[in-house]
Amino acid sequence: MSEPSASAILPAAEDVRAAYADWLSGLANERRLSPHTVEAYGRDVRIFLGFLQTHLGAPATLADLVSLTPRDIRAFLSARRNDGLQSRSLMRGLAASRSFARRLALTGRGEASAFAAVRSPKIARSLPKPISPPAARKMLDAETRAGEERADWVLARDAAVLALLYGCGLRISEALSLTRAEAPVPGVDRIEVLGKGSKRRQLPVIAAVQEAVAAYLAQCPWSLKPEGPLFVGAKGGPLNPRIVQQAVARMRGGLGLPDTATPHALRHSFATHLLARGGDLRTIQELLGHASLSTTQIYTEVDGARLMAIHAAFHPRARAG
Structure with missing residues (x-):
């Protein structure tokens, strides 16, 4: 696999450009990530560096990256949120920047510790969709x-x-x-x-x-x-x-x-249907092999949502208008 090269228009100082090229090469040739993943990670970090250029008033240097604070990272996430990005995309962008920061530390270019100090955006947990x-x-x-x-x-x-x-x-x-x-x-x-x-x-x-x-x-x-x-x-x-x-x-x-x-929806259906018929949550946890009860508890939300839908559809007062 050929080595990716840093973009000539990368909004960063020359030392960051060199580090960026080295990071992309490591993703492709050492970690063996797919070209699509390398491209996506590279794009996310380019966007971050573009933000820093505006945020700092000049192209970011390695010294700038090392001196970033959690407030700087949160400002970036806030700006991306205002651009309409959802939590999943924000989390991927932060993961890419953290990967870049780890490469900086690994290659002796400096410890950009601010990335690790910022929590990843929360992603709304989607409910399993059982089959009737x-x-x-x-x-x-x-x-x-x-x-x-x-x-x-x-x-x-x-x-x-x-x-x-x-x-x-x-x-x-x-x-x-x-x-x-x-x-x-x-x-x-x-x-x-x-x-x-x-x-x-x-x-x-x-x-x-x-x-x-x-x-x-x-x-x-x-x-x-x-x-x-x-x-x-x-x-x-x-x-x-x-x-x-x-x-x-x-x-x-x-x-x-x-x-x-x-x-896999049949596995969800197994748990949901057992719960609907009075199954004990701890027993269902053991049957599914979940390490934590909190993982199994999501099925109570599924059953609760089903009951609310039935109530709304069939209760006489629910449809009164």
Whole structure:
């Protein structure tokens, strides 16, 4: 990969230009970031340096960068906010400037510590978007895709994977990591999965999921080794999660579901539907493998939003006008 060069119109002093070129080179050749990411980071820092040129009254030098205060950084963020930037874009711009500052310190050009002293802008937490119980059940039914030109065993396989996501709250990576020996067929009502942070957890498996897995195994044309993957692709190798994502994408059109109806949305649906039926939040936390209860509590907001929508739609006084 060729080294990026500092722009000739970079609004900064010559020593900063040299440091900027070195930083871009490090992003591309040492950290191996994509050209798109390097370009985006470079653009964010150019904008920051342009702000400093106006803010300081002259092109910024390395000495200027080292002497910046948190107030200077907050002034920049405020100016960008006034330009209409949202928190996510502000956070990325601050991350780029911090990366540049770390490179300055790493290469002995100075400690621009003000960046680390400023908090990142808060981003509004988006709520998970669960799928309704009827739609979830249809997604898990191999017959939903009966019109597709795909082998019956492939349809049964995809249905079994989705059954694990919705019936056990698994991440797609957790479902695809199961071995043939671990298959939750009828009579096997519990599985153990390795989740994030290499944490293992045991999960109950309901009969409907066991039957879906058994239906897949009865039709699978490949001889599966006990220690090999439970779910395989068309050529018998480990199933790529992208294949499952594409299967769900094809289903969305037929079922009239939004783009948010993804394999991972089935995990959200598992938690939301359990909570709506009186599930204990601590238990749901354990089933999902969340390290913190606060992560699980977001589903209470989802259920609360659903109840408010139902109230607004159906309560007689809500529609009185």
